[in-house]
Amino acid sequence: MRTDAWHSRAAAGRFVLSSPVQTFIIVVILVNAVILGLETSPAVTESFGGLLHVLDQICLGIFLIEIALKLYAERLGFFRNAWNVFDFLVIGVALIPGADGFAVLRALRVLRVLRLISVIPSLRRVVDALVRAVPGIVSIAALLVIVFYVGAVMSTMLFGARFPEYFGDMGASLFSLFQIMTLDSWSAIARTVSAEIPWAPAFFVPFVLISALTVLNLFIAVIVDAMQGLDEDRVRNGEAPVHEVTVGGHGEAAVLAELRELRAQVAHLTQSLESGARPARE
Structure with a gap:
């Protein structure tokens, strides 16, 4: 059972870090940015306010599903990655009620656009350079x-x-x-x-x-x-200086996830062999 759960988590990690899914997330972030911009127009809000709200909630739901899959796949390891923590906080702000005294938090929804930094490797490198500087x-x-x-x-x-x-x-x-x-x-x-x-x-x-x-x-x-x-x-370190590393059509994040999966499989097999060897000696 534990092996099945481990395989399902590894599959979830590969899925959420795959290139098509990450491209889809980038598109959703851009669409959400347009929606948030349109909501600043009184005329547009008066005519399409309900539709914009529904689309905004759909985008938020997609982000929540992505975060949930990453949490399921990586568990506590999710919080060891600073970019994951950044995404978690940005999405978490959107879940705080935006009424009464928390009305100002509605404006913070636009922070979701900053998720482009975490999903686009070239932008991440710019931020890494700023931190290093x-x-x-x-x-x-x-x-x-x-x-x-x-x-x-x-x-x-x-x-x-x-x-x-x-x-x-x-x-x-x-x-x-x-x-x-x-x-x-x-x-x-x-x-x-x-x-x-x-x-x-x-x-x-x-x-x-x-x-x-x-x-x-x-x-x-x-x-x-x-x-x-x-x-x-x-x-x-043997990595590409400008473009994201790709191996077999997978991005750098996906390759690292596969390497972690292989390392875990080797550890599991080693443990199984050791447990099987003890009764034989006895």
Whole structure:
């Protein structure tokens, strides 16, 4: 009986991780995203609100079936995979009642669209690269905070008296410098200040060069370096650096599931042989 249950769980795991099923899940996620977008239109909701609600519940039911099959196949091992936990939480939010004090949770249904990240390998690698780049990003963010603090103190002292709307206090200066860093109408602020203070460009130009053109580009460099590091690790482990591994028409996840199944079968046979050998010795 236990062997039959194990085979049924292995079959469920192969089924839910198969390429056709995963492609179908991607299509359902995209359809659900369109439905959630249409629900934001009052005119569409008034005309087709009931139909959209039914379709949304059908999509949710499909996601629940997928999660249930994975839980049945992997049992507690399901929660050892961070992407499985992510999917479980995203779907679990949709099950919380969206009425009265929990009405805000209805808006969180759109988080289901984020499941595309967990089912598309290329998107997963991007997120893995972002996670790997976190230490470098934190260091660059600390550098940016220092640059902002120094710039805010200087600009408040230099320009606060004449331009209180931009640099009247630390809060106003930080906001103005953030706008300058994003290059959002920064020249308007710089020209307004420079009209009364001719040497003001000596402050604004270096700040733009340091914050917008140097520090922000360091973020991109760190992320690119992390992605290259992931590709190097995949190559070092004998895996494909860009495309998902395929063996015999199956995706990487399906191949790993089959390997786990084979390992479990070998362990089961070994246990059977050992149990059969004991009575013979006796």
